[in-house]
Amino acid sequence: MKSLLVIVFSLIIGGGGDFPDANEILKKVDENLMSKNRITESKMVIYGRRNSRTVTSKGYSEGDTKSFTEYLSPEREKGTKMLKLEDRLWIYSPSTDRTIQLSGHMLRQSVMGSDLSYEDMMEDRELTEIYNAKVIGEETIEDRKVWILELTAKVDDVSYESRKSWIDQERYVPLKEELYAKSGQLLKRITLSQVERLDGRWFPKKMNYKDMLKDGKGTDFIIEKIEFDADIPDYIFSKASLKK
Amino acid sequence: MIEFLLKGILRDKSRSLLPIIIVTIGVSLTVMLSGYIRGAMGDITDQNARFETGHVKVVTRAYHENMDQLPIDLALLGVDSLQEVLSTKYPDVQWVKRTRFGGLIDVPDENGETKGQGPAAGMSLQLLDDKSGEIDRLNIASSLVKGNLPTKRGEALIGDDFAHKLQIETGDEITYVGSTMNGSMTFKNFVVSGTIRFGVAAMDRGTIIADIADVQEMLDLFDGSSEILGYFNEGVYNDDKAKTLKADFNQNLDAADEFAPMMLTLKEQNNLASYLDYVDLYSAFFVGIFVMAMSIVLWNTGLLGGLRRYQEFGIRLALGEAKNQIYKTLILEAILIGVIGSVIGTAIGLGITFYMQYEGIDISEMLNNSTMLMPTILRSKFTPDLLYIGFIPGLIAMVIGNALSGIGIYKRETAVLFKELEV
Incomplete structure (x- = not known):
C-alpha cells in the first residue's frame, strides 16, 4: 500500500504527464517570432575553410509570402537584390543587369556561400501552421530551463520534414533547433542567442546556422536592427524595385 | 614426316x-x-585523361578529399608560378591549368528575365592560349556542331543538346549563376560562340566551356585554378612514369598544410585503378x-x-x-x-x-x-x-x-x- 502511494505521488509530481500542451508552447513561440511585417538590418558572418567574410543586408518582409532583401556589402555583393513572392524567388545582379528566377532544387542551394539555403531564407510560415508538436522532455541550456519539442510536418511543402526545438520555458523562444530530412538525417543545427525584449516580445538576435553536411563553423546571422509592424510601401515587393 | x-x-x-x-x-x-x-x-x-584526370594531376590536399564536389573554395592558388616550376622540373610533360565548376545557366528573354535555365557543368581551359594544345587535346574543333571557337574573352561554347533544350543559338547571350571561391554569388554574361558535342554523355549534358581567365575573374580565383593537369609528351599514359613523377613531386609535400599541392596519377582518379x-x-x-x-x-x-x-x-x-x-x-x-x-x-x-x-x-x-x-x-x-x-x-x-x-x-x-x- 505504501509503495502504491509512492508510485501515484511520483506520477503526480514528476511523472511524464505534467508537460504543458506542445501546441500552446508553439503558439507562444509564433507570437514572439512572427509579425505582420518587419524591416531588418542584419549581417551574416560566413566561416570558410580559408577565410571568413561578412555580408550585410537590409530586408523587408510581410507575412509569409513577401520579402525583399538588398545586399549592402561587401563590394562583390553590393546591389544584389532578392525578391520573394509566394513560392517564387528573383535575384537581381547589378554586374550583369539581369533578373534571374530561381526555382526547384536551386532553392536548396546555399545563399552567398553561407549555411543558409534560399528555402531557409524564404520559409516564414507560423510553426503552428506547418507542424504538429509534442513535448518530449526538458533540459537546461545556458542556465535556462527549456522544453524539448518534437515537430512533425503536417503539410507537404515544408523544407524540413521534422525538427527538434529547445524552447525557453519562460521567454518562449527557441534556443536550439535541429532540422531533419524525411530520411531522418540531421541536416542543420541552429543555435539561437542574444535573446532581447523588443517591442514587447522576446526575440533572438543571433543565430548560428550549421549545415551538418558541410565542414566548418557554420554561419552567424546577426540582427543589428529590427522594426516590427512597420509601414512598408507596396512597391518594395514588386519586380520593379529589383532594378531600382 | x-x-x-x-x-x-x-x-x-x-x-x-x-x-x-x-x-x-x-x-x-x-x-x-x-x-x-x-x-x-x-x-x-x-x-578520362583528356577530359578529367590528365596523365597526372596537381590539386590541393583538401580539394582531393572532396574532389567529387568540385570544391572551388579549396582550389590551388599561385598557379602561374606552380605551372612554371612544374614545366622547368618536368619538361617532358605538358602542364595546363583547368577549373571545373558547377552552377546554373540562365537564358534571358527580350526583357532580360529568365526564359529558361538548366544546371551547368563548366570547364575552363587555356582556350585562348595556342601553346596549351587544349583545343587539339579535347578535339574541340572537330566536336563543334555549330558556330566557332571562342576567339576573345567573354565568349563560351555550350553543349549542343543543352543549347537545343534551352533554345540557344550562336551569338545569344547567356548568364552563368554560381558561387565564387569565397562563396559569394557570382553572375557572368557569356556570348555563345558555338555549340559542341563530344560524344560523351556525361560531358554533353550541361557543358559550358570558357577561357580560364574569364572563369578566374568570375569565381574570384585570382591566380588560381582547381587543378593543373600534366600530359606526357608521348601522348600515351604510362603508369610507371606517372608513379615516379608523383613520388618525386609529393616527397616535399607539407603534411600540415591542407592547401599544399599534391600530385595524383590517372589511375588514382575516377576509380580507374x-x-x-x-x-x-x-x-x-x-x-x-x-x-x-x-x-x-x-x-x-x-x-x-x-x-x-x-x-x-x-x-x-x-x-x-x-x-x-x-x-x-x-x-x-x-x-x-x-x-x-x-x-x-x-x-x-x-x-x-x-x-x-x-x-x-x-x-x-x-x-x-x-x-x-x-x-x-x-x-x-x-x-x-x-x-x-x-x-x-x-x-x-x-x-x-x-x-x-x-x-x-x-x-x-x-x-x-x-x-x-x-x-
Whole structure:
C-alpha cells in the first residue's frame, strides 16, 4: 500500500504527464517570432575553410509570402537584390543587369556561400501552421530551463520534414533547433542567442546556422536592427524595385 | 614426316575438320573479345585523361578529399608560378591549368528575365592560349556542331543538346549563376560562340566551356585554378612514369598544410585503378576458361578420333611401330591442326577487330543517366599481342586435348592385337 502511494505521488509530481500542451508552447513561440511585417538590418558572418567574410543586408518582409532583401556589402555583393513572392524567388545582379528566377532544387542551394539555403531564407510560415508538436522532455541550456519539442510536418511543402526545438520555458523562444530530412538525417543545427525584449516580445538576435553536411563553423546571422509592424510601401515587393 | 602428316590431315577431313573448326571458333572469339576490351578500356582511359584526370594531376590536399564536389573554395592558388616550376622540373610533360565548376545557366528573354535555365557543368581551359594544345587535346574543333571557337574573352561554347533544350543559338547571350571561391554569388554574361558535342554523355549534358581567365575573374580565383593537369609528351599514359613523377613531386609535400599541392596519377582518379585491374583480371580469367573448355572439347574430339582410328593404331602397333612413336605422331598432328586452326582463328579475329575498330558499338542508350566519363561508341583496338593472345591458347588446348586422348594408346596390349583386330 505504501509503495502504491509512492508510485501515484511520483506520477503526480514528476511523472511524464505534467508537460504543458506542445501546441500552446508553439503558439507562444509564433507570437514572439512572427509579425505582420518587419524591416531588418542584419549581417551574416560566413566561416570558410580559408577565410571568413561578412555580408550585410537590409530586408523587408510581410507575412509569409513577401520579402525583399538588398545586399549592402561587401563590394562583390553590393546591389544584389532578392525578391520573394509566394513560392517564387528573383535575384537581381547589378554586374550583369539581369533578373534571374530561381526555382526547384536551386532553392536548396546555399545563399552567398553561407549555411543558409534560399528555402531557409524564404520559409516564414507560423510553426503552428506547418507542424504538429509534442513535448518530449526538458533540459537546461545556458542556465535556462527549456522544453524539448518534437515537430512533425503536417503539410507537404515544408523544407524540413521534422525538427527538434529547445524552447525557453519562460521567454518562449527557441534556443536550439535541429532540422531533419524525411530520411531522418540531421541536416542543420541552429543555435539561437542574444535573446532581447523588443517591442514587447522576446526575440533572438543571433543565430548560428550549421549545415551538418558541410565542414566548418557554420554561419552567424546577426540582427543589428529590427522594426516590427512597420509601414512598408507596396512597391518594395514588386519586380520593379529589383532594378531600382 | 611433317609433310606426311599434313597430307594425312588434309586428305582425311574427318580427322581434322572438327578440331580445326573448334580451335578456329575459340581463337577468333578470344582475339575479337581481347581486341574489343583493349579498345574499350583504351578509349575510356584516354577519354578520362583528356577530359578529367590528365596523365597526372596537381590539386590541393583538401580539394582531393572532396574532389567529387568540385570544391572551388579549396582550389590551388599561385598557379602561374606552380605551372612554371612544374614545366622547368618536368619538361617532358605538358602542364595546363583547368577549373571545373558547377552552377546554373540562365537564358534571358527580350526583357532580360529568365526564359529558361538548366544546371551547368563548366570547364575552363587555356582556350585562348595556342601553346596549351587544349583545343587539339579535347578535339574541340572537330566536336563543334555549330558556330566557332571562342576567339576573345567573354565568349563560351555550350553543349549542343543543352543549347537545343534551352533554345540557344550562336551569338545569344547567356548568364552563368554560381558561387565564387569565397562563396559569394557570382553572375557572368557569356556570348555563345558555338555549340559542341563530344560524344560523351556525361560531358554533353550541361557543358559550358570558357577561357580560364574569364572563369578566374568570375569565381574570384585570382591566380588560381582547381587543378593543373600534366600530359606526357608521348601522348600515351604510362603508369610507371606517372608513379615516379608523383613520388618525386609529393616527397616535399607539407603534411600540415591542407592547401599544399599534391600530385595524383590517372589511375588514382575516377576509380580507374580498380576498374582497369578488374578488366585485366577478367580478361585473364576469360582466356583461362577458354583454354580449359577447349581442351575438354578437343580431348573429347581426340577420343572420338582415336576410337575411329582404333584399327589404324592397332595395325601400326602390330606392324611393330613403337607406342611412343605413334604418340609422338599424334602430338605432332595435334600441333599441325592447332597451328592451322589458330592461324585461321587469329585471322578471323583480327578481321573482326579491324572492322570494329572503325564501326564500334553504340552504347549511348545505356549512358543516358550515366555520370561516368565514357565514350558513346566503344571500338576495338588492334595491339600486337592480339597476334598471339588466341594463337598460343588455341595450340595449347589442341595439344593438351590430344595428349590426354592419346594416353589410351599405351593401354593397348601388343600381344592381343591380332585377336583384337580379328586378323
